[in-house]
Amino acid sequence: MMKIYISQSEKTCEFQGPKQVKAILKDLDIIPETVLVIRGDGLLTEDEMVSDRDSIEIRPVISGGV
Amino acid sequence: MKCRKCSDKAVLSIPRHNTALCGLCLTEYVQIQVERAIGREKMCTKENKILVAVSGGKDSLALWDILLKLGYHADGLYVNLGIGQYSVRSRKKVEVFAELRNAMWFSQDATNDEGTGIRELADLVRRPACAACGCIKRYHFNRMAVDQDYDVLATGHNLDDEAARLMGNVLHWQQEFLEKQGPVLPASMEGFAKKIKPLYRLTEREIAAYCVVNGIDYIVQDCPLATGSRLLVYKEALNVVEQASPGSKQSFYWGFLAQQAEKFKLDHQSMSERDIALLHPCEECGQPTSSAMCSYCKLMAKTKTHKKVS
Numbered sequence A: 001m002m003k004i005y006i007s008q009s010e011k012t013c014e015f016q017g018p019k020q021v022k023a024i025l026k027d028l029d030i031i032p033e034t035v036l037v038i039r040g041d042g043l044l045t046e047d048e049m050v051s052d053r054d055s056i057e058i059r060p061v062i063s064g065g066v
Numbered sequence B: 001m002k003c004r005k006c007s008d009k010a011v012l013s014i015p016r017h018n019t020a021l022c023g024l025c026l027t028e029y030v031q032i033q034v035e036r037a038i039g040r041e042k043m044c045t046k047e048n049k050i051l052v053a054v055s056g057g058k059d060s061l062a063l064w065d066i067l068l069k070l071g072y073h074a075d076g077l078y079v080n081l082g083i084g085q086y087s088v089r090s091r092k093k094v095e096v097f098a099e100l101r102n103a104m105w106f107s108q109d110a111t112n113d114e115g116t117g118i119r120e121l122a123d124l125v126r127r128p129a130c131a132a133c134g135c136i137k138r139y140h141f142n143r144m145a146v147d148q149d150y151d152v153l154a155t156g157h158n159l160d161d162e163a164a165r166l167m168g169n170v171l172h173w174q175q176e177f178l179e180k181q182g183p184v185l186p187a188s189m190e191g192f193a194k195k196i197k198p199l200y201r202l203t204e205r206e207i208a209a210y211c212v213v214n215g216i217d218y219i220v221q222d223c224p225l226a227t228g229s230r231l232l233v234y235k236e237a238l239n240v241v242e243q244a245s246p247g248s249k250q251s252f253y254w255g256f257l258a259q260q261a262e263k264f265k266l267d268h269q270s271m272s273e274r275d276i277a278l279l280h281p282c283e284e285c286g287q288p289t290s291s292a293m294c295s296y297c298k299l300m301a302k303t304k305t306h307k308k309v310s
């Protein structure tokens, strides 16, 4: 199982890999425009595959305030 | 996915430009957009002293980083609003950032004598926290810029911020706010600093990606008081539209700017002329305002009377 950490809300979840970034976001009901997907210290584009051994961070980029 | 410019591995796809970029090309793209914004809108020159309003978040730190890299004289100003651990951590991010770059910055404490933070303040005057916070920050940023002789005050407002604000202003037809929604607000009179938004051509996602690629350590958690803010609702709506039709955000905001520019050409009285006709010094603090007391001093006066009662 791959480990997914959603920063900002500090939630975690798991998925069966391998799975494409685009599919992960779709399953989590997340609009790609609103997040970055990070593995290690690198960014992943939507076409990339995430394997069972991977840990990724989904980082929302939308901030509120003024 | 490959970088459309150099065929290296892409790190970010940018649907609104129908492109994808590697880390180096993304960095170059972001810097070019900022230079273009500064040049086209005549924001400032390399001879100017710029004060950057920094919060420890992605936008303001990216802006500061870009301005320094492009060779501008840019110092930072952080305003501590006393939002518990959030303020402590965000201030630390600013401190580390500045230290690494040997950059000059100020820290302004906006909690009052008894250490009351913005949360308590907002409760006290029954205003949304973001409104009170925005008012206090604007006051301190402007004051510092004027007192320390900065030529311009730069903020990290991005395309998403401006498009969301425009959506709010249009939904409620707030004509008087629409007029002030440009990326540059001139120093219309003595006591008002010129304000610029060099990131208005870039989306939040592009700026966040710039931070990750360039190792800028920013505070990822959003301000706890912003939860459920109006602006977030508009951003969400715009992102749904953007996803279905890439480029919508920029055509909405940039289209508005183009129309405003046309309007000003026809309008003989410039914004600063109109401002001067309306503004005079606040009777409390001397900063320009259109009523007897500026909104910051009104807020402070309210907190004082509330305290006397309680």
Ligand SMILES: [Zn+2]
Binding pocket: B003, B004, B005, B006, B007, B008, B021, B022, B023, B024, B025, B026
């Ligand atoms: Zn490239």
Ligand SMILES: [Zn+2]
Binding pocket: B282, B283, B284, B285, B286, B287, B293, B294, B295, B296, B297, B298
């Ligand atoms: Zn005042």
